[in-house]
Each structure stands twice: as structure tokens, then as C-alpha cells.
Amino acid sequence: MASNPPVRLPLSYVRRTGPTIHLQLQLGGSDALPETGKVRLVNGGRVLEGSARITESDVTGRLLSADIPAGSVDEGRWLVRVAFGADPAETDFTTVAARVLIAAPNPISLLLGKTTPEEVPAERSGQADPNPARRAAAVLGRAADRVLSELPPDKAQASRERIRKTVRRILP
């Protein structure tokens, strides 16, 4: 089985043509790859599968192109799983570091990365947490941060961990 090559963005895209989703992935790596493969778009228990062709040229590098019947595709983030060879086994499919985002009325989008980047809370959003205990904890946390900033980094980090554990035990 060929190893899973990295996906490069410059010539990678996804678009929809009528009932078909066309996916092109520009592949890095130098391992030899067969000329055919399979691509699956996976969202929970839903799986859409299409055949893939792998081509290579000096201009484009290695491209994997797949036409996947859109079928029951609907909104959400779809993982991209790839297997190489004409008749790959179930265990040959591996998830590549790219995902397809379908969000009507937006166009279909190809994004790099296997998962959604973590969303962080607003730094100074002005939107207070409705839970008074968590609001108080946030105020104490900021006060603790000011005090701990005077300590050496390793000691500050250890103290932060102790404070966090204590707060998690107290908060609902």
C-alpha cells in the first residue's frame, strides 16, 4: 500500500459540476503511486465514493483527480479519505489533511487540515458569561495571571495548573 502523501494547496480545489463533485488534490511526497485510486467523502455515517486518477507532470507535480457523485451531499464538514490502487481494501483508506466544507448558500470549499481549528473565546468581547461562578473565576484568573507573571515561567505554569485543577473541582 502506498503511504499517504501530504496535500499541497496551490493546485488543489473542489467544485461542483451538476450532479458531480470534482476534487483535485495536489500531492507532495516522492513515493511511487499507482495511476488509480478511490476517494471517499465522509461525514458521520454518510459516505460518498468516487474513482480517482493520479497524474504527474513537471508543471503540476502529482495531481489526484476524482469525480464523486454528489448524491446526498449536504451541509457540513466532510473528511477526505483516499486509497490507492484499482481495488483497494477497506483498510487501505486513510484520511488526508484536507476537508470539504459545504455550507449553503456558499460555494463548496476545500480547506486544508483534518479538523476544524479550535475556536477560542473572545479576548475582550464584552459578552459576559451568563454563569456567575464562571464570571467570577474569569476575574480571579486574570488577577492570578497578573501575579503569576512575576514568577519564573516554569513556576508560573505549575501554579496555573494547580489553580485550574482547583477551579475545575469547584465550578459546576
Added chain:
Amino acid sequence: MKRHELLRGLHHVIRPRTYLEIGVNDGRSLALSSVPSIAIDPAFKVTSSLCGPVQLERTTSDEFFARPAPLKFLPRPVIDFAFIDGMHLSEFALRDFMNVERWTAPTSVVVLDDMLPRSVEEAHRDRKTNAWTGDVYKVVQTLRILRPDLLVLEIDTAPTGTAMVLMPDARSTTLSENYDRLVKEMVVPDPQEVPAEVLRRRHVIAPEKLLRSGFWGQLQSLRARSRRTNQSDVRKALHDADLARPLR
């Protein structure tokens, strides 16, 4: 004039009530906003002091705008001023504009960065240079062809130029209807065929002249009035200010 000086001036003359930024990086441009703001970047590393209420989102712009009510942080779900400096690939920049435009009023102002590459190498989709525009310059060409209702100004800023889009129409579906065809045309191997007029900045407007324009006062008046402002109101103001000359 550098890009950040232009942005500082635009905050001053537009006096936006809301601001949205795609591509935050170290927060230098976000720091220029003092109004309720949303800033989106999957890998921001803010080092600048910020001076307004801001929602920082560590996610991609596509995923942010896929949410049911992405602008709920803002006092009103309309972006008065947007700065797009996200992924430097044309299909991403086009999607960013499409996503932003859905949340605009005709009086909104959208600025896109890195629209004037100085060399073909700088416009490679596959980054080869330190300063990198990618092929986002294609967005200006696309908007001029498919959206003649918009006014797109190329602005002669350092280092890599900016573009301003005026008279956005949140109801327009032209770009999304043509998106798949555009992707096919835009995503092509390097080197990109960058038009000479882009490389030589033949159709640019001086940022100083733009900031001095009487249009901005009229824009504020249009935004403040109670009657709903439409594209033709803004077009007339642009015409009066001598900014509406066709740039093809």
C-alpha cells in the same frame, strides 16, 4: 503610502460602526479599529495592543461564515468596513469577498490586500518569494467582468497594492452562480499570466487622493439617514466626488 497608513486613514474618513478583518496575523491592522470588530484567522499571533471590543476567531473564514449567525457579536449584523487579507489564493479571496458582501449595505466599504503584485514570481500560487501576493489579483478582474454594478478601485499602496470595492450588493448571487466555473479558470499552474497593467499599476489611484475625496462625507450622510440607501444613491455620491470613472 503603506497599506496600514491607508487603513488608518480609511478608519478616519469612513467612521465605520462595525469592522471585520480576515487575516489578522500580528494584529497591526486590527489595532486601528476602535469600533465593535470581528477578526478571523486560523493562526493569529496578536502582538499589538487592541483598543476596541473585538471577537477574535481562530478559524478559517469559510467556516466562520458557515455559522448560522456569524455576526451576532456586532451590535448590528452589517459590516460597514471590511479588510480582506486572508489566504493569498484567488479562489479563497473571492470566497472571502462573497462571504463579506452578504453582510454589507450599499454604503459598506471592502478593502482587499495584495492586489498588485510587482512581479510574476510574487504572484505565484506556490509561494516562492518573501513578500507574496499569490494570484488574488484575479479577483479584481473577475469583479470588473462579472459585477459591473460594483466600483473597484486599485490603490497604489506599498508594498503590494490594495483594492477597494464600493457599492456592494448583499443580494447579488452572480458570483456564487459562476463560482465553479471561476475556480476552473483561476486554479492554474504557475507561472500566472499577470497582466502588464497590473504589474505596472496603470489604473491605480493615489491613496492620498482617495482619502482626500469628498465622497467620504457623503457616505457618512447616506449611512446616517433614515431612508434605506441603495446602490444608485452611493453611485451618485461617487459621481459627484469624481471617483466613479470607469476603470476597465
